[in-house]
Amino acid sequence: MIVRCHWIDKDSLPYKLFTEHGFTWGGDWSDRKDYQHFELLIALTEILYPDNK
Numbered sequence: 325m326i327v328r329c330h331w332i333d334k335d336s337l338p339y340k341l342f343t344e345h346g347f348t349w350g351g352d353w354s355d356r357k358d359y360q361h362f363e364l365l366i367a368l369t370e371i372l373y374p375d376n377k
Contacts, residue, residue, distance in 0.1 A: 332359050346372070 332338050332351065339349055342362045350358030369376075 330360075338362075 332349070334351070339351075343349060345364075346368050347362040347364050350356075350361030350363070364372075
């Protein structure tokens, strides 16, 4: 197993934690790859954190 610092893939802990909580990962995007990027949709954010409007 090769361990790379600052490298996110589908086996890494950050990927597993973020995607389990509804985030999409830039490495899965079809138009461009951004392996260090996670994104939570605004609609989902408003449901999860209604007091942060």
